[in-house]
Amino acid sequence: MRNRGCTAGLGYILFHAMSWNRLSRVVLEFFALSIGAWAQGTRPEAGPFDAAHIEIQPPPAPGVAVRAGRLFDPKSETNLVNQVILIRGDRIADTGPASRVSIPPGVRVIDLS
Numbered sequence: 101m102r103n104r105g106c107t108a109g110l111g112y113i114l115f116h117a118m119s120w121n122r123l124s125r126v127v128l129e130f131f132a133l134s135i136g137a138w139a140q141g142t143r144p145e146a147g148p149f150d151a152a153h154i155e156i157q158p159p160p161a162p163g164v165a166v167r168a169g170r171l172f173d174p175k176s177e178t179n180l181v182n183q184v185i186l187i188r189g190d191r192i193a194d195t196g197p198a199s200r201v202s203i204p205p206g207v208r209v210i211d212l213s
Contacts, residue, residue, distance in 0.1 A: 169213035
């Protein structure tokens, strides 16, 4: 048997001193205690609830209108000018020239022209 001296290390000593079952239990307990100690760290206390400090935001606009200076039409393979894209929710509701598509009041307008 080779003499390992001090180079054996803690892992070697633990591995040969304990059965595999006991070693795995020790390792699991160590990690459980480490995580428990980390989770028990001090957290800042939250102050009392005060409804006067809540910021109330207005409801989102009922849709979005995009004014496009140029819009590519893949069917005709041309660039259309002065177009409007009307979006309601997650769907495109209408597209067309600005003279035909009316922008409803209250929608957010994004001007890309």
